[in-house]
Amino acid sequence: MDCTGRWLSSIPGNLRGDTEELFLDDNTIQVLSNVSLLLYPQLWHLSLTRNRLELIEPGAFLSSQGLEVLSLTDNLLFTNYSLTATALSALPALRMLDLAGNQLREDMVSVLVSNLSSLESLSVARNIIMRLDSSVFTNLTQLLELNLEKNYIFEIDNAFEGLQRLQRLNIAYNYLPCLVGFGLTQLRVLNVSNNIIEWFLTLQNDDLFELEVLDLSHNRLLFFPVLPQQSKLHSLLLQDNRMSFYQRLPNGTSLANITVQFLIIDGNSTNITTVRLWEELCHSNLSSLRLLDMSQNQVWGLPDDFLAQMPSLTHLKLNQNCLEAFHLSEEDPLAMLTELDLSQNQLVELGVKVGFGDILPNLQLFNLSTNRLQALPPGIFSHTRKITTLDLSRNRIDLCPQPGEAESLPCVDIRGVETLTHLSLAGCGLQGLSSRPFQGTSLRHLDLSDNRQVLSGDLGWLQDLVLTLQVLSLRNTSLSSTAVDFSALHSLVRLDLSGNSLAAFPPSLGALGLRSLDLRDNCLPALPPDVAQVPLGRSLRELYLSRNPYNCCTLGWWDALQLAEGLRVPDGREVTCRHGSRVLSPGALPEPVLQSCRWQTADLALLYLVLALPTCLTLLVAFVVVFLMLKEKLLKMVKTRCGVTSPY
Secondary structure, three states: OEOOOOOOOOOOOOOOOOOOEEEOOOOOOOEEOOOOOOOOOOOOEEEOOOOOOOEEOOOOOOOOOOOOEEEOOOOOOOOOHHHHHHHHOOOOOOOEEEOOOOOOOHHHHHHHOOOOOOOOEEEOOOOOOOEEEOOOOOOOOOOOEEEOOOOOOOEEEOOOOOOOOOOEEEOOOOOOOOEEEEOOOOOOEEEOOOOOOOOEEEOOOOOEEOOOEEEOOOOOOOOOOEOOOEEOOOEEEOOOOOOOOOOEOOOOOEOOOOOEEEEEEEOOEEEEEEEOOOOHHHHOOOOOOOEEEOOOOOOOOOOOOOHHHOOOOOEEEOOOOOOOEEEEEOOOOOOOOOEEEOOOOOOOEEEEEOOOOOOOOOOOEEEOOOOOOOOOOOOHHHOOOOOOEEEOOOOOOOEOOOOOOOOOOOOEOOOOOOOOOEEEOOOOOOEOOOOOOOOOOOOOEEEOOOOOEOOOOOOHHHHHHOOOOOEEEOOOOOOOOOOOOOOOOOOOOEEEOOOOOOOOOOHHHHHOOOOEEEOOOOOOOOOOOOOOOOHHHHHOOEEEOOOOOEEOOOOHHHHHHHHOOOOEOOOHHHOOEEEOOEEEOOOOOOHHHHHHHHHHOOOHHHHHHHHHHHHHHHHHHHHHHHHHHOHHHHHHHHHHHHOOOOOO
16 A cells, blocks of 8 residues: 555554555654554554654554565654664565664664574664674674665674675665674675775685675775685775785886885784785685776776786776876787776877787777877787777877878778777867778777868768768858758768858758757758658757757748657757747747748738838839820920821
8 A cells, every 4th residue: 555645644544454565655654553553463464654753662563463564754753762672573475674764772782683583684774873893783694785874884894794795785874984804704785985095905814705896995005905815706896996006116116125114003912014016916716706997096007917806807997097008918818808988188198009809809898088199009909899989088199091191191090890880089180081991890889079171171081981881960060051062971970060160051961861950059940841841850859959049030840840740859948949049949930020021021022012012003103194294285396296186
């Protein structure tokens, strides 16, 4: 039964007696009394999220011994937590309990869960817990999942050692400064992201850790974490830290033999752990690692054989670091790598050591955007036989062959890369492409935006893509001429022409079967009146039109688009037109503007007739008057010349 948001102040008593699930979220219930659930003995799922619950009376669940799932999120249970704890202790089958957002301290949590030995999942997120010790989660021997995120935890002292079945632990968004002596061998997923952790040290022994996912992102890690020697780790997330390697410094200094000592004080005992930060990771077994995210750090170089420890790696993210060079070799056992992200570094060199084998034979996505590359090693893509997506945007590169220049100059050669389907060359400073730079490829997505001189000629260089190209972006390429012919690109389904200087609608677009067209930020005064009737108008499903100086008096095309079936104009509310100095919405033009437009768009032949008729009448009257005044003189002159006598 779903009674969510009904402004109920108590449990309704008119529901079916065989109710098993009862949702009472977003109500105003303050007390769960001893008789509240007497009518529902078969209840196994009860949700009281976002009420004003302050008290659960000790006998409230005596008639609901089969309750397995209980959600008490976002209430006020801190006020009478001891009585509520007594009520909870009467639930022998309870498996899932959510106490998030109840302003609970660690001592209150300890009391509330002290007798819930059947619990498998517990959430105490968004409370005011600050310190955890071994007394908080006593007796939770069946617990599999524990959520502690968004508290104020700054210290953990043997709080989880008694949770022998715990598999998933979430301590994200707290204030932990470090994790030293990590030894939860049974844990499968550990999330300690968004803390202030500076180092992570695992107990160095031969125990097999079940750990599969470790999230240390958004912390202050200074060094690569010291991981278990034996584990099942497949995902390691280290994004947004302060991590670097110090085996070789940028000035060439070697620190290979330097050690770092950690002083660990535990009660009256003091222990010193010595760590060689660049060799210690060789002692960790990373053979099962599939995802490594080290983005947004301060890595300028990787230690020797660092990647050699990860033969199963499929996703490697090193974007937003300080890398100046990255070297690939067939000796690196990265045969499983499918995604490599090196974007937003300072790369000036991508080195490739080519032998007889393939380099990154399974690589599918290669992101090199926003670096300082000018070229790629020749033949690099002949060794990556499955690459489908390549992002070279915002590098100062040219495509081979360059117009009028020898192919020996630095350039990127993608000719013959048959598997390549997505290519981004945005902001590369490309100039007037010619010849056939895409010969032998089957590109479906091509991004040439922010290259202001790439369209200095025609589109002949796209001739090898006319059968495959489906998405083309020419945003901000200084396109101003409507003479550019798109008609050959009959496979296009999406075209972006925004941010250019088009003063008229390109006629060649009318014959295309586009489904999406972007014309924003141009200089268009109008679209063709028959835009909704041509093949383009019938196939379009998405059309962007805003930020153009449309004429308010030539909006017939706009009315036609509004009637077009299946066509959306997502930015329709932003479309405006101009009438004189006024900027108006085309869907709500004032009557004076409409009247003015009628005069401006009236039939010119009728207008000329109206203007000429008074003139003609005036001339006719003037002629008659003159004729009458000069009648006798004219007749005499005619008689004199003709010599005929007749009486007047």
